[in-house]
Amino acid sequence: MxxxxxxxxxxxxxxxxxxxxxxxxxxxxxxxxxRSLTGFNLALLGKHVWNFMSNPNALVTRIYKAKYFHDGHLLIAKKGSNSSFIWTGLWKAKEELGKGLKWVLGDGNDINIFSDQWLRGK
Structure with a gap:
């Protein structure tokens, strides 16, 4: 177009x-x-995903958590079969953002050694 x-x-x-x-x-x-409009849109959606991850107690984060990833963390959320248009875009941005994220161990309470990717190249 x-x-x-x-x-x-x-x-x-x-x-x-x-x-x-x-x-x-x-x-x-x-x-x-x-500017590539697709890339620009993906970057803006990635900013929303980052806000979800950094503000877990925000109202919009709690609403999306209740609807789409109530069992776990945003990074392991599934797309779902009947997801909204907004969630589909956020899910695509989450996939792209997840490619560049690295773990910060901290106290280790948020790490599941059986399901999380903690070895390089796996």
Whole structure:
């Protein structure tokens, strides 16, 4: 849709001179420097996921915990079969955010040695 908007001319002929993926590349790499809306949306949803993890007593966190991950932690939550549009987006962002997170042991009360990934590469 963005590509169609960008390349539409006054006579409705649409010649796409550059693919949208290429337009989103940095200018230094030959692109036009546009922002990827998918990546931007995922980053904003990731910020909400981070707020869920850092503010477990917030009202919105407690509501989502009661509905979608009442048995455990947000990072091990399942998508579910009849989940809302918002939860589906948050779940995708949670998956991406989980790729870069590392454990901080602290006092060890939150670690389950049988189910948590605590060895590198497993």
């Amino acid at each position: 963005m590509n169609r908007y960008w390349w539409q001319s006054s006579n409705n002929k649409r010649v796409r001179w550059l693919a949208w993926e290429r337009m989103c590349m940095a200018k230094s790499k030959g692109g036009m420097g546009f």
